[in-house]
Amino acid sequence: MRDFLYCLIFPNASNNHRAKFLHFRVLSVVIAFLIVGSFFFSSDFNPFASRLKAIADISTQELLMFTNEKRAENGLPVLVRDEQLEEAANMKADDMFAKNYWAHNSPDGTTPWVFIKAAGYEYIYAGENLARGFSDSKDVVNAWMASPEHKKNLLSENFRDVGFAVKTGRLNGEDTFLVVQEFGNKTAVPVAVNTDVEGREEGKVLALNLDQVTPRPANSMSFNFIIILILGLIAVFFADMLVIRRKNIMRFVGHNADHIIFLMAILILISVLSSGYVL
Amino acid sequence: MTKKDYHFGYYFFLITILVVGVLLIIRLSPEKNLQMLSLVGLSIIYALVGIIHHLLNHDLVGKIVVEYILVALLGIAAAFFIFRGGFGI
Numbered sequence: 267m268r269d270f271l272y273c274l275i276f277p278n279a280s281n282n283h284r285a286k287f288l289h290f291r292v293l294s295v296v297i298a299f300l301i302v303g304s305f306f307f308s309s310d311f312n313p314f315a316s317r318l319k320a321i322a323d324i325s326t327q328e329l330l331m332f333t334n335e336k337r338a339e340n341g342l343p344v345l346v347r348d349e350q351l352e353e354a355a356n357m358k359a360d361d362m363f364a365k366n367y368w369a370h371n372s373p374d375g376t377t378p379w380v381f382i383k384a385a386g387y388e389y390i391y392a393g394e395n396l397a398r399g400f401s402d403s404k405d406v407v408n409a410w411m412a413s414p415e416h417k418k419n420l421l422s423e424n425f426r427d428v429g430f431a432v433k434t435g436r437l438n439g440e441d442t443f444l445v446v447q448e449f450g451n452k453t454a455v456p457v458a459v460n461t462d463v464e465g466r467e468e469g470k471v472l473a474l475n476l477d478q479v480t481p482r483p484a485n486s487m488s489f490n491f492i493i494i495l496i497l498g499l500i501a502v503f504f505a506d507m508l509v510i511r512r513k514n515i516m517r518f519v520g521h522n523a524d525h526i527i528f529l530m531a532i533l534i535l536i537s538v539l540s541s542g543y544v545l
Numbered sequence: 546m547t548k549k550d551y552h553f554g555y556y557f558f559l560i561t562i563l564v565v566g567v568l569l570i571i572r573l574s575p576e577k578n579l580q581m582l583s584l585v586g587l588s589i590i591y592a593l594v595g596i597i598h599h600l601l602n603h604d605l606v607g608k609i610v611v612e613y614i615l616v617a618l619l620g621i622a623a624a625f626f627i628f629r630g631g632f633g634i
Contacts, residue, residue: 290612290615293615293619297618297619297622300619300623300625304625304628304629438577438578488627489627499619518608519608520609527563528617528620531563531564531566531620532584532588532620532624535571535584535587538570538580539577539581539627
């Protein structure tokens, strides 16, 4: 076993002075596994397609709890769950999946306020936060808090009510979790003292945000698996390079340093691809 | 130009291409389809740059071409695996 591992990682006479892990056959098997696995485990082919729902730890109850936790930390009164805003959030999420868009306004120009009014909530103040691709309620709220505009909504003294929707579906060809948070207040009086509402129009949007915050990597087993695989490969390329340089062996192979730099770039890009977003 | 300068120039060029590519792909966020396509493009460019470098260095053999292609494919396959949802967990 020790010999096998040594042969797998370090170049020596038994593996033709090239770490076995870097042999074409082994690399081809890894590539084939990843490509075949991509299709086999996807929801199109996987009989356990509902796994997305099962592995997510996002609930409207938790979202409300973490939202109110942040408000309490900032000395603000807690938001009250409102059924009409919840209905509006669900309508918004359904509309996004049906029309396949990721924005506050739909491609046909429907604003979030249309859904809030359609649910029967006659607001004076309203706001909306969106998130997708997260797998944990706390991560969603933390991502909103990390974005100034979303934070403004979350900690606004002008909102009294809140409604959430957490839905799974396909957006831009990708299975994803969508989180919609609708804020509202039916009264013109802000819920906290020392408020400054000057310059804000009644019955209009408050801090509707179109900026995107820095993506955060999703915490999943697949992501960890790929990270470990690539880091392992980088380590083997590095070990191979050092041993060959030390032994001064001549071989016709590519530059390991090139592959290490390229794989590091891929690591960064995979973190971006597996991230969640807020809007 | 010394061989050391030549290698320094090559690595500077390679790192610049990869950094610019990574930044461009990040800017395409959240258009994941476009990001994946750009990643494929960047991997192809990586393989081509590596192969051309060896060609200019007069040490290009078939094995090296296959190696660059396999490493580029590995990058694409790893990203594709994540893009498709991985194991689903």
